[in-house]
Amino acid sequence: MRDILSDLDLGDDKLTDPVREAQTGLNKPLPNRFYKEAAVVEGEEGGFVVALDGKPVRTPSRQPLGVPHRGLAEAIAAEWQAQGDKINPATMPLTRMVNTAIDGVTAAQEEVFEEILRYGGSDLLCYRADAPEGLVARESELWDPYLDWASSMGARLVLSEGIVHVEQPPEAIRAIATLLRRYATPLQLTALHTITSLTGSLVLALALAEGQGEPSEIWAAAHVDEDYNIAQWGEDHEAAESRAKRQLDFEAAHLILLAHRA
Incomplete structure (x- = not known):
């Protein structure tokens, strides 16, 4: 799977206004959807990871996009599954928050x-x-x-x-x-x-x-x-x-x- 998060503004290294984040993403060309199915798999170090066509999604800092609770992971996967021909970060608030938590808040x-x-x-x-x-x-x-x-x-x-x-x-x-x-x-x-x-x-x-x-x-x-x-x-x-x-x-x-x- 190519690094989809290098093309999408789905997270940041610090906490910012989530609406501003979404608006920033809207100003960029939206990438095409390149996967058929978003699902949940067990993480290698525990928890649950979102996978696209079986390949785990990673945050912008290359960490697995995972959470401790299966239900929450399924809700995140549902955001990816609900995307149309284009991937729109404005409709993926859970994904953005999890990226922010993993890449930014963990260290601060x-x-x-x-x-x-x-x-x-x-x-x-x-x-x-x-x-x-x-x-x-x-x-x-x-x-x-x-x-x-x-x-x-x-x-x-x-x-x-x-x-x-x-x-x-x-x-x-x-x-x-x-x-x-x-x-x-x-x-x-x-x-x-x-x-x-x-x-x-x-x-x-x-x-x-x-x-x-x-x-x-x-x-x-x-x-x-x-x-x-x-x-x-x-x-x-x-x-x-x-x-x-x-x-x-x-x-x-x-x-x-x-x-x-x-």
Whole structure:
């Protein structure tokens, strides 16, 4: 099998915005599909590897594209199997995240941990609108339950109106860090980084990982302001397309977390 990943932007050596990665890939000519079947095989060193016509796929750094859980590997293989005449990285979020985890996060886990934790100091849920009344009420309705849960775990965060920065108590950040330490594998950290960056909230990302809300509920909580504006003024077509792409990455990251809970 020729080195397909030398032609595709399906991963990076550092964590970046998954939507930007997909958009970058869209700017390049898409390679032709050259294989008939994507399947899962057992890895030589354990785990499960995606194979194209029986030949294992490799990451850009030439590592086997493998994961510890068969179900997750089958979902990745399904991304490859679903490709048409062209291979489109924008439709392969699991593949991109696994590449990032293997090639980038494995060698920089503590740096990625600290990058995720920094979101706790400026969490979306802590910055509240002061008007209009309907938006204020909606933020409180959707956000307060997650802040209450975080508080029950020792992370009592301070709220602010508008965009004025508020310093969070050190003990709250330490409690969040303790929660985050539960997710120690490169793949888990990659998934949490993706969810945190997409939602703007480490509290929401951890709540999703801990099973404290349905994915649809947490996605809605992350888009309270946007949905309120849509209800008032209507939806922009390009913005809707961008949101749909982000949601695909969100759902793929959640699938990674679910596989590790199984």
